[in-house]
Structure formats: C-alpha cells, structure tokens
Amino acid sequence: MTDQTLRLALVAHDQRKDDLVAWARHHEPLLRDAQIVATGTTGGRLQDALPDLSIRRLKSGPLGGDQQIGAMIAEGALDALIFFTDPLSPMPHDVDVKALTRLATVYDLPMACSQSTATLVLEGLSRAEGA
Numbered sequence: 001m002t003d004q005t006l007r008l009a010l011v012a013h014d015q016r017k018d019d020l021v022a023w024a025r026h027h028e029p030l031l032r033d034a035q036i037v038a039t040g041t042t043g044g045r046l047q048d049a050l051p052d053l054s055i056r057r058l059k060s061g062p063l064g065g066d067q068q069i070g071a072m073i074a075e076g077a078l079d080a081l082i083f084f085t086d087p088l089s090p091m092p093h094d095v096d097v098k099a100l101t102r103l104a105t106v107y108d109l110p111m112a113c114s115q116s117t118a119t120l121v122l123e124g125l126s127r128a129e130g131a
C-alpha cells in the first residue's frame, strides 16, 4: 500500500449486486475510511444504500468501466479488487471481465469474487494498514 488510505475497487454483476450491497453494509465501518471506485451501476447502488461512503463512479462495466479499473490496476492505483462475479450467466462483455481478473492476477493484486474472500481481503488489508 502506498499510504494509509485503502484504495478499493468494488464491482458486481447484476445478479450479485444485492450481495455486494449487503456485504458493504456489513463492513461499512471499515469501508467508510476507504477510497472506493466502482463501475457505474454498482457504484450507484452502493451510494444509494450507503450515502456515507466515498465512491467515485466510473463507466458502467460493459461500457468500459471494467477496462478503466484494469488501467488503474496497471498503474498501481488500487490496493484490492472486490468483484462479485456471476458464474451462472453469460456476459456480453465477457472479454472485459476476463481482462480485468487477468490483470489483477498479473499484478498480484488481492482480488475477491465472493463474500467470504472479500471479508478476508478487507480485514487483512485494514489490519496491515493499522500495523
């Protein structure tokens, strides 16, 4: 991490947005101290549910938002990617989804695609930040 503030990207596919909002609500105290970027629709859902969070909304995922987050990963501008993917639906922008998860792996960025892993990543990074 480059400074004390966690820099997180939060993204969810449509069938997982309720799960991400519920997860974020549960972890709001930690997320309130983070700088959050999100793809457009995900960010809107999160901001409506949790107005105290600081969220910068990018383009919607299928319209370039996934690629914007990928570029941030390549530039070292993120500490973690929380990406609740939908493993049961075909995506028209599957290539963007794959490119995003691929870059997170290339740069060894902590990435979580489900609630349990997201909690481990958030709590682990928050602990490291406080250490």
Ligand SMILES: O=C(CO)COP(=O)(O)O
Pocket (backbone or CB within 6 Å): 011, 012, 013, 014, 038, 039, 040, 041, 042, 043, 059, 060, 061, 062, 065, 066, 097
């Ligand atoms: O499609 C997405 C990620 O692949 C998410 O985009 P939205 O948050 O705009 O729905």
